[in-house]
Amino acid sequence: MTFAPVADGACVEETTADLLAAGIGDGLPVVPPTASRWEAMLDGVGDPDAVLAAVPPLFGELTARVAAGCCVLAGCRPGVLPVVLAAARAATEPEFNLLGVQTTTGTPAVGLVVHGPVADAIGLSSSTGLLGPGPHANGPVGRALALTLAVVGGVMPGVTTMATTAQPARYGCCLAEAPSSPYPGLAVRRGLEGDAVTVLSIGGTAEVLPRDDLDAPDDLLEPLADALAAPGRAAGVPGRLAASEQTLVLPPEVAARLARSFPSIGALQETLYTRGGERLGAPVAADPEAVVPVVAGGPGIKILHLPGWMGGSRRCTSCL
Template sequence: MPDLPLLGPDADPAAVADELLTAGHGDGLPVVPPTADRLAALVDGVAAPDAVLGQVPPLFGELTVRAVAWYAVLAGCRPAELPVVVAAVRAALEPRFNLLGIATTTGSPAVAVLVHGPVAASLGLTPAGGLGPGSRANACVGRAVSLALAGIGGARAGLTDMATIGWPGKYTCCTASLPGPFPPPADGDAVTVVGASGVLEVLPASGYRTPAEVLAPAAAALAGVALAAGDPGAFRDGEQFLLLPPEPAGFLHGHGWGPEEVSGFLFAEGNAVLAAGAAQLAGGSSAYGAGDLRVAASAGDVRVVVTGGPGVKMALLPSWMGGTRSVTAAVHPL
């Protein structure tokens, strides 16, 4: 990992962005100049800011809270947001997340961050339109995670990060989940990191009278991303995330559908659509995608997260087809 320089308070932000990018830091967007005062403010009160917490692929730089804080300064984070950023970065180091593959593939995965519990609201993280612009906290926390993982790990576009096309989620991808009838994957303050290869808007079917009409298009979307993988069996060991706004979540709950019913329907219906689609692409033969075709490893691996604002438009967050599993970790004081 390159040295992490500290600059003077009068540093020109435009020049800083160019200089740091040349040195292997940053994502091409303007950054907040990393000054000694700004870094000190973020690590103030941290018990062991220089303790090594792990090695970050692909070049296995040493992860410390101070290093994460330096990138959090670049991203514009406030001190209270640092524990969330550190928790997400540490979660991404779990072997099942496969950060080495995500950081170096020619594919397009980004590290998406889902924040759960009271900490989300306390930091101003918004679920409404959370994956889009308009929230400083969402943008800065997600960007800090991306910058820290890439910078500490040495993932540089065209050198170690070999993404053929990429997608904007690699700049920042962070939102907050909501409490309700579909509980988050952990109690209390926590983060979930997802190796997400994109985001797909999904609308309920015309009519919106039954749970099946709400969810059938989402099941088709699960199958669609598997068919788009070239090998429709690519998701047989993976996960998919459906981001469900409060309105359809309440509708489903009102019809007696909880997490198990929703995931079970999406899994079964998605598998049926996938099998039919694979057969059609094969011209009726078994040559295309023969064998075990599933939209996820199990019904429980079709994960439903309640987030968003007014309206019924859902979003599918498919995991990277190269092989990754989400990781949920508690957010602890530093």
């Protein structure tokens, strides 16, 4: 699917309705993609029509031009396009299995984690309320990625995507990693430095609390292990988690507590993978590295569990 700039002064309601009639949009109001807004989003791009990837399910051609248009629709400010393009390219890597994520009857959404100084430069938050409403750019950037993958990939509910219920994160899901952490960031774990993005498939969200708010390691590890096992219990067949990843968004103070007992991220992952598997009686993820701690969030001890898609998807990271 493609679309073109609209006239200056175009009405939001009419633009939204016209685009939805053409199969473009997510049902929310869009910013009219005027030529001036589109060009501002493309500022600095050498060849906006170069084909960067093929996006399933219909394998449309990803270009900077169409992604820039989606950034405008989503309400983004200029400067976010490199992040959205890098994330869209990462999502087309074979191990991410975007075809499955986009077409399944299940609930997976594409989550985006941004690493490095670029997060602050484009107004992303790694702190309080980072996945909810706020003055930060997390919502528009996450929406821009979702729109890009849908528009280019030809995603149409009931036609090419068959999610029985879907979930709110399909409107967009974006966060920045905390700039200071006891553990290496997702990109650094892959041997990458500087500005980068990671895409991951998430099946939903769940809150996890330390037991009695105590400092003993088990007061954190036991609830986390229970959380990792829970999607397998709900799946009917516990072994369905064996091809998935599971993400844990650890607020900084929780990460600091865990790091006192597990200074190595690998040791923490191995422990959580083992304990979760003992509870479930089956693997809670594809391997220990598929238990993915991400340090982000504001003050407090509330952990966010993002269960992965059981159909099989591994996170992918790309530099800007």
